[in-house]
Amino acid sequence: MNRYSHPALSFRCLTTVWALLLVLTGITVFVSRLDLGALNIWAALGIATLKASLVVLYFMHLKHEPRLLKLCLFIALLTLASFIGLTFFDVLYR
Amino acid sequence: MAKQNDRGFLQASDRQPLLFDWIFSVDHKRIGLLYLYSVGAFFLAGVALGVLLRLELIAPGPTIATAQTYNALFTLHGVVMIFLFIIPGIPGAFGNLMLPLQIGARDVAFPRLNLLSWWLYILGAFMALTSLFSGGGPPDTGWTFYVPFSSETPTNVSLALLAVFIIGFSSILTGVNFVTTIHRLRAPGMHWGRLPLFVWSLYATAWVQILATPVLGITMVLLMVERLIGLGLFDPGRGGDPILYQHLFWIYSHPAVYIMILPAMGVVSEIIPVFARKPTFGYKAIAASSVAIAAAGSLVWGHHMFVSGMSDTAILVFSLLTFLVAIPSAVKVFNWVATLYRGSISLEPPMLFALAFVFLFSIGGLTGLILGSAATDVHVHDTHFVVGHFHYVMFGGTGFAFFAALHYWLPKVFGRMYNMKAATIAWAIIFVGFNLLYFPMMLVGLHGMPRRYYDYLPQFQQLNVIATAGSWVLAAGLLLMFVNLYRGMRRGAAAGSNPWQAATLEWVLTSPPPAESFSQPPQVTHGPYDLQQAGKP
Numbered sequence: 183m184n185r186y187s188h189p190a191l192s193f194r195c196l197t198t199v200w201a202l203l204l205v206l207t208g209i210t211v212f213v214s215r216l217d218l219g220a221l222n223i224w225a226a227l228g229i230a231t232l233k234a235s236l237v238v239l240y241f242m243h244l245k246h247e248p249r250l251l252k253l254c255l256f257i258a259l260l261t262l263a264s265f266i267g268l269t270f271f272d273v274l275y276r
Numbered sequence: 277m278a279k280q281n282d283r284g285f286l287q288a289s290d291r292q293p294l295l296f297d298w299i300f301s302v303d304h305k306r307i308g309l310l311y312l313y314s315v316g317a318f319f320l321a322g323v324a325l326g327v328l329l330r331l332e333l334i335a336p337g338p339t340i341a342t343a344q345t346y347n348a349l350f351t352l353h354g355v356v357m358i359f360l361f362i363i364p365g366i367p368g369a370f371g372n373l374m375l376p377l378q379i380g381a382r383d384v385a386f387p388r389l390n391l392l393s394w395w396l397y398i399l400g401a402f403m404a405l406t407s408l409f410s411g412g413g414p415p416d417t418g419w420t421f422y423v424p425f426s427s428e429t430p431t432n433v434s435l436a437l438l439a440v441f442i443i444g445f446s447s448i449l450t451g452v453n454f455v456t457t458i459h460r461l462r463a464p465g466m467h468w469g470r471l472p473l474f475v476w477s478l479y480a481t482a483w484v485q486i487l488a489t490p491v492l493g494i495t496m497v498l499l500m501v502e503r504l505i506g507l508g509l510f511d512p513g514r515g516g517d518p519i520l521y522q523h524l525f526w527i528y529s530h531p532a533v534y535i536m537i538l539p540a541m542g543v544v545s546e547i548i549p550v551f552a553r554k555p556t557f558g559y560k561a562i563a564a565s566s567v568a569i570a571a572a573g574s575l576v577w578g579h580h581m582f583v584s585g586m587s588d589t590a591i592l593v594f595s596l597l598t599f600l601v602a603i604p605s606a607v608k609v610f611n612w613v614a615t616l617y618r619g620s621i622s623l624e625p626p627m628l629f630a631l632a633f634v635f636l637f638s639i640g641g642l643t644g645l646i647l648g649s650a651a652t653d654v655h656v657h658d659t660h661f662v663v664g665h666f667h668y669v670m671f672g673g674t675g676f677a678f679f680a681a682l683h684y685w686l687p688k689v690f691g692r693m694y695n696m697k698a699a700t701i702a703w704a705i706i707f708v709g710f711n712l713l714y715f716p717m718m719l720v721g722l723h724g725m726p727r728r729y730y731d732y733l734p735q736f737q738q739l740n741v742i743a744t745a746g747s748w749v750l751a752a753g754l755l756l757m758f759v760n761l762y763r764g765m766r767r768g769a770a771a772g773s774n775p776w777q778a779a780t781l782e783w784v785l786t787s788p789p790p791a792e793s794f795s796q797p798p799q800v801t802h803g804p805y806d807l808q809q810a811g812k813p
Contacts, residue, residue, distance in 0.1 A: 250459070261487045264575055269523050272578070272590035 188246035199240045206233050220274055227266065231259075284691070284788035302387035305789060308373030309689070310394050315369055318360035318401065320758075323751060325353040330713070330747040333740050336732050343730040347416035348431075350728060352408065354419030355436065359443050360401050362674050363532060366539035367450055367485075368397070370681045371478050373689060375454060377782035377789060378472045380463025380798045385456035393449040400443035407435035418728060420529070423510040423521045427502045434503055441496040444489045447535070451485030454478050463781070465800030472780045472804040473556065476563040477542025480570035484531045484538075488574060492528035495521070519584050526577035534573040536670060537637075538566055540677030541608055544630045547684055548612050550778045551627035552619025555805040558611040565604035572601045582653045591650045598648035605641055609634060625699035626776070629680035632707050636672025640665060643718065658728075661721025667714045679706070682761060687771035691787035694764025702760060705753030712746025780804045 206229050213225045239245045244252060285305045288294050298306055329349055332339045341349065372390065376383055384390050408414040411432030417425055426433050458471070458479050471479075499521070501507050508514025510521045549556045556562065578586060578594030612634055621627070643665040646652045656662065687693050720739040725732055732740070774783040781798060782789070802809035 257483070258487055261574060265491065265527050268575060268578065268590075268593065269520075269527075271593045272519070272523065272586045275587035275589035276585075 188243065191240060191243075195240065199236050203233055203236060206236075223270070231263075282691075282786060282788075284786060285791040285793075286690070286788050287791065300391070302383075302391050303791065304372050304376050304383045304387065304390060305689070305793070307390050307394055308369055308371070311364060311368035311372060311397070312370075314394075314398065314401070315361050315365045316758075318356050319365075322353055322357040322361055323754060325349055325356065327747050327751055329353060330744040332730070333732070334744040335740075336734055336737060344416065346730045347418075347728075348408075348414035351415050351418050355404060355415075355440075357670075358419055358532075358536075359440055360397075360404070362536045362670055363447060364397055364443075364450075365536075365674065365678050366543060366681060367454070367478060367481055367535070368394070370474075370543070370685060371450070371454060371539060374685060374782055375457060375475060375478055376461070377785065377793055378475050378780050378804075379458065379461065379466050380781050380794055380800060381457060381461035382793055382797075384453045385460055386453050389449050390453055393446045393453070396442055396446035396449070400439045400441075400446065403439035403442065404436055407432040407439060411435060420525060421496075421499060422525075423499065423502070423518050426499060427510060434500055437496045437500050437503075441493050444493045444496070447485045448489045451482040451489070454482035455486065458482075463794070463797045463800050466781075469560070470800055470803050471563070473545035473559070473562050473566075474539070474542035477538045477545070477566045480566040481535050481538045484535050484570050484574060488528045488531035488535075491524060492532075495524040495528065498524070519581070519586060522581050522584055523577070526580045530577035530580065531570075531574045533669070534570055536674045538569060540633065540637075540674040541566065543677045543681045543684070544612065544633050545608070546778075546780070547626050547630040547680055548615050549805040549807075550776050551624060551630070552616050552621050553807060554615055554619040555803070555807065556611070557614035557617075558607070559803070559805065561607050562611050565607040568604035568607075569601060572597065572604065576601055576648075579648050579653070582650050583657045595648060595650045599645065602641065602645060602648075609638060609641075624776075625694075625696060625703060626680050626684035628700065628703045629676050629683060632703070633673060633676040633680060636668055636676060636710070640668030640670075640672055643668065656721060658726055659721035660717045660725045660727050663727050664714045664716075664718030664721060667717070672710060672714070679703075679757065684776070685782075686761060686765055687768075687775050688782060688785075688787050688789070690765040690768075691771055692765055692768035693771040693775060694760050694768055698756065698760040702753050702757035705756060706750060707753075709746050709748075709750030709753050713743050713750050714746070716740070716743040716746070777807070779807050779809075 210226065210229050213222065213229070216222070218225065238255065244255065285303060289297055291297070292300075298310065301307065301310075328340065329346070332341050332346055332349075372384070375381075411434070412430040413432060415421075415431050415433045415436045416429060417431075417433060421433065421437065458475060462471075498507075498509055502509050502511070502516075506514075508516045510516045510518050512518060545556065545562055576594060576598045578590055579598045582591050582595075623631075643661070646656065647662065647665060683694070683699060716739040720736050720743075721727070723736065723739075725736045725740075771787050773785065773787050775787075776783070779802070781800070784798065785793060
């Protein structure tokens with residue numbers, strides 16, 4: 183086994199993640215029908231981030247990758263969050 | 277030392293025609309030269325357009341072009357200079373040429389991807405040029421493609437957008453390649469504290485290329501969709517938001533300013549210690565400031581939008597963040613000056629261009645604070661002051677650093693030296709012409725002359741005449757510089773492997789470097805500017 187290989191994920195783990203994604207999709211639809219004001223955006227983006235994290239961590243195996251790769255992806259995520267967040271300083275207070 | 281007849285990587289192979297030998301080469305040095313020739317050609321085209329623009333503005337009213345042609349000229353000048361020269365200029369040409377050599381690697385991590393990157397750049401450039409002669413005529417929106425005008429103008433904006441989209445991919449691929457190369461291919465002993473500062477600057481730049489450029493791609497696609505099927509994303513009549521376009525555009529295009537200037541700062545950081553014969557003052561601070569500029573610079577795009585109708589809260593936040601970028605920028609300038617302090621300074625052409633960079637970039641940076649402060653920005657927004665300011669940063673900064681890099685590294689690349697006296701005279705003419713051209717622009721802007729206007733009031737003429745005369749002086753200096761460099765690279769005296777007595781790894785190799793740069797990975801035992809330890813006191 184070289185340094186880039188890792189054990190295969192179990193069927194149980196993958197199914198659990200899939201089920202979680204379905205539940206989170208349901209929550210997204212449900213929350214979109216509530217009027218929470220600006221919190222609607224936070225909720226939608228928060229759930230989307232959680233879902234994307236599950237996909238990247240388990241389906242795309244990031245969980246088993248070296249710390250450097252995790253850090254690189256985290257920086258990308260943080261940058262995107264900053265782009266969206268700073269844009270909302272305009273949209274929310276206009 | 278290189279033998280006179282040893283052409284290193286420039287040696288033609290007998291396996292395929294010469295042209296194919298170059299345009300399908302995966303050698304980083306050849307790809308670097310392909311970029312150098314391409315960006316050089318586009319730079320000259322951009323200069324020609326700029327001189328024509330200035331000629332039009334020598335007097336009020338029509339001079340040499342119609343208003344529509346003037347709009348097309350400044351759009352083309354902007355697109356060519358920004359997307360085809362400044363952004364790919366230093367990373368594409370000198371990054372490719374020098375990055376692997378400076379870290380002791382045989383090539384970049386993904387050589388084929390590197391070649392694809394150049395091909396995408398050429399494809400995008402070809403499409404940008406095609407947009408001039410096809411469809412509804414040359415785009416007339418300015419390089420920013422602002423809505424609603426860009427979504428409605430009948431000119432050939434869609435093809436120009438596609439061109440920018442493709443060139444963006446080229447930039448992303450270069451970024452991915454450089455980050456991977458720096459992480460994975462450093463020679464033994466080349467730890468992060470020994471990386472040349474040019475490499476540090478390319479590393480920071482590469483991250484911005486990877487993280488910000490996709491936003492430009494998305495924005496161009498959204499605008500194309502808006503134009504082609506009228507989706508209504510940016511049209512308030514259909515529930516869209518025109519300011520959203522400005523956010524999306526500047527989320528990329530302000531960090532792009534750092535894609536342009538960071539490698540330029542890296543070049544200057546290489547040259548100053550070599551020609552001051554002193555180790556860099558504050559190596560770690562300069563390296564960290566590259567990363568800090570990349571990080572903070574990605575969060576300040578809103579300062580382009582203070583008068584767009586954006587919220588006051590956002591103006592406050594973006595103004596504050598803009599001022600923060602001045603800190604790491606000033607860290608660099610102070611460290612360069614401290615490196616010069618009590619150094620044994622030799623004013624050879626690369627150093628002259630590097631010092632001009634520090635002077636002109638400081639003017640450009642400080643005038644940027646006038647624009648970063650919301651109160652003063654309201655008065656000078658969209659005036660010629662802005663045009664003068666960003667030319668001081670982009671041309672006085674990146675342009676001069678590019679020229680510094682040409683004079684510093686071309687003797688290594690071609691193994692031949694140019695005429696020092698002619699280079700020094702060219703530098704002086706360029707420096708005078710540059711200031712004659714752009715300083716009056718800032719003054720006329722402060723007097724209230726708007727940018728992008730075809731016509732102007734008679735009281736602005738005097739400063740416009742000075743600026744136009746400056747453009748001729750500048751063009752003459754550039755001509756002398758390029759002719760001198762060309763003659764030097766063709767017929768100059770042998771430069772030797774290390775004409776500047778520098779301590780970074782590229783100077784260990786023969787000039788021109790061999791096709792297989794390092795047959796064995798070099799063992800790095802000292803820092804990049806430890807001239808004493810490198811035996812180059």
